[in-house]
Amino acid sequence: MAVTLVPDKSIGSSFQVGSTIVTYTASDKSGNQAMCTINVTVFDNDTEDPVFINCPSDINKTTIMGENYNEVSWKDVVATDNIGVNIVNSTNKSGDNFTIGVTIVVYTAFDLAGNVAVCNFTVIITDNEDPVFLNCPSYMSMPTASGQASANVEWNIPTVSDNSGWYTLNQTHMLGDLFEIGKTVVIYNASDAYGNTAECAFIIEIYDDEPPVIINCPSFGIPIVLPNGEASVVVNWTDITASDNDASNPLVSCDPPDGSVFDIGTVLVSCTTMDNSNLNASCQFEVTVEGK
Structure with a gap:
């Protein structure tokens, strides 16, 4: 009985690097079938590295308001190879959060022969937010x-x-x-x-809420007895001064002033002073002149 033998790949076909299963199917006229498989392994002498066709450019962004990061996205990174890319690894993924500073994102592609290609780009997150x-x-x-x-x-x-x-x-x-x-x-x-x-x-x-202090104001007045025949007299007193917490030593003004001529009788002398903060102090005393 005649048998028909049909392979899924014919002799002389092109095979990818790696292992490929070739299946033969035998059929008779009665429709009975049997199958045989062959494992074809192709070892690669390929030295051509994969190629990234859309490695992103550097990306610059500012932080989200009130945060120290921002989310950064980019288009899918794709690599091609003459015999096919086996795997692509990356240090970061599109849509990751990146903190302030510079981050280098690295994609690595491997082909079936172990050749390697690298795509890298920089993500810069800038902080422009004041404290x-x-x-x-x-x-x-x-x-x-x-x-x-x-x-x-x-x-x-x-x-x-x-x-x-x-x-x-x-x-x-x-x-x-x-x-x-x-x-x-x-x-x-x-x-x-x-x-x-x-x-x-x-x-x-x-x-300054502290007024100056007058010093040497005669507390008991100044009594003067005139010599015989005199009707008035020049009266002097110890210098009346002032001190103040601001160390300005403000001047003291008396009315009438020291060295004035006083007639017989009693005169009220008023002395005043003012510091740099316009705070006042005063004192009074009597000058009493009597005749003999």
């Missing part, structure tokens, strides 16, 4: 310390938030510093590692 002060102090006003022209001042130290999670804080004055009478601007500067900055500034005003 944020959460509780910058407001205007502060306080009096001088007793007997001093200054005061030590404390405040709540400002806190800072930054999307990168890292910053430095510098200030013009330290907590508890001594501040003189007047207005002083206190400045805090926050800087992150990427050159973004923020400033917190507030004013501290130290005011």
Whole structure:
């Protein structure tokens, strides 16, 4: 009985590198069949590397607001090869989150012969977001310390938030510093590692609420007895001065002034002074002139 033998690949066919199963099917006129398989293995002498046909260019993006990263996507990376690409590996995937800085993404393609090709590109995530002060102090006003022209001042130290999670804080004055009478601007500067900055500034005003003190004001008055025949006399008294917590030593003015001519009778002398903060002090005493 005649038998027909049919292979799925004929002699002389082209085979890919690797193993291929060739099947022969034998059939008789009654429709009976039998099969035989042959394993054909082709060893490759290919030295041609795979080729990436769409390796992405470098990608630059900024961070998401308030975050230290951004999602980065790119088109599917495809490699071809004269005998077929076996596998493509990558260090990152399209759609991954990339943090601030530079990341090199590497794709590697292998063909069936073990030849290798590499595609790499750079993903740069830039931080353009300034730090944020959460509780910058407001205007502060306080009096001088007793007997001093200054005061030590404390405040709540400002806190800072930054999307990168890292910053430095510098200030013009330290907590508890001594501040003189007047207005002083206190400045805090926050800087992150990427050159973004923020400033917190507030004013501290130290005011003088302590009036000057008059010294040597005659507390019991000045009694004068005229020589016989005299109707008036020049009266002098010990210098009346003033001291003040601002160390200005303000001048004292008396009415009538020291060295005035006083007639017989009693005259009330009023002395006043004013410091640099327009705070006043005064004293009074009597000059009494009597005749013999």
